[in-house]
Amino acid sequence: MLTFDQFGLADPILRAVAAEGYTTPTPIQEATIRSVLDGRDVLGCAQTGTGKTAAFALPLLHRLNEAGPPRTGKNGKRTPRCLVLSPTRELASQIMDSFKTYGRNLKLRATVVFGGVGQNPQVDALRRGVDILVATPGRLLDLCNQGHIDLSRVNSFVLDEADRMLDMGFIHDIKRVIKMLPDRKQTLLFSATIPPEIDQLAKSLLNDPVTVRLAPQKPTAEGIKQAVYFVTRAKKTELLAKLVDYHGIDRAIVFTRTRYGAEKVVRQLRKAGVQGEAIHGDKSQNARTRALNNFKSGRTPLLIATDVASRGIDVDGVSHVINYDIARDPESHVHRIGRTARAGATGVALSFCDTEEVTHLAAIQKFIRMEIPVGSDHWNLTFPTPEIKTGGGGDNGNGRGRSGGQKKQGRSAGRKPRGKSHPMASKGNAKKKDGRAKPARDGGNTGAPSKKRRRRRRRPSNS
């Protein structure tokens, strides 16, 4: 079995990896790290949650460290040697945190720039000098145009979540950034999917790349127990509050379809004595960061999020995902429920379905090829299972009828074990271009959530 020290990573990096409790590289790490260390360009087809950040951050840190003293620009300040572009502010912050975590025993400086907040602290950090710059495209261009960033010494460039960048309309910004970079550089492009535009971009950007493809994730994450509740819109918040109480839920993400809906749920929950904070695109970046930090630290048990705002959020120990509104497309459902059961833990996903959402539920069941069992309702808030036509795509037919109720689920279901084994580490589904399949390894954790003492936390939110 491959271990991190077999890559020849510098000792301070290996110590940081060990301190994180990583024992086995994930398939994307196994397939990517050596090529990046060798200076190759990489086209990586992998989603967030697969250990992708460490796959590029660890070898890039090693290379920066080996390259010797930092380069300085005209004014004697360190200018970025590594640039990582990310579509969202949250993901950019997380990538920067990862560089800081894995590089904590090195003398390299990382900083992040993104829009939606004042630029002065970012400019100050840039003035102090930086080796690794993580950025969203818009703010990066702003700061470059104002002369605060010099990209002429970048020798490694990472384009992360490239397909999402394109979805978000960043293609022109990306092309502008690329024009400012030196021709000679190492480029790593990661994308969950490779539509024709990405393929074209990759061809123009990458030089003889190593292509790493992770087999598409199983449509529904293993280790996640799902249940659906058929409930009218008017009763959804009451059901949510009851479930939070009954299961003693203290770290859950609740998904709503709209920003307005997210705020409304927060208000209604507050009336029911349950604390939650919303995170969505109408909130200032500071409010989003505060909500996320309160959630991460356990101050606020519920984070109410829209799909877009939740992208890239990686919080350990999320025991439950609650689909207050059914996702409008099946892939979003899978993406949402993947917020729980991260890094080897188990988790629970509960979906609230009103009469108008039944067709969306049907599409999800068809996509994940399973009938989601109906959850136990101890409060008489739900209505009988409606007829669901899946169109014959699923393994088990039409999804009709109650499936015998769901067992009570413990509130500690999503806790991360110490000495993490990434769930992907057990799947062995990375293929390099040569089609070599990686060997399967043990380490998945599909055990049922433990039953812990029911307890409800009511802490003031500081929103």
Ligand code: AMP
């Ligand atoms: P990412 O795909 O980079 O968002 O990573 C998803 C999660 O996996 C993060 O919480 C990482 O800390 C964790 N992780 C990354 N690599 C490993 C590994 N080799 N073993 C265990 N956990 C890991």
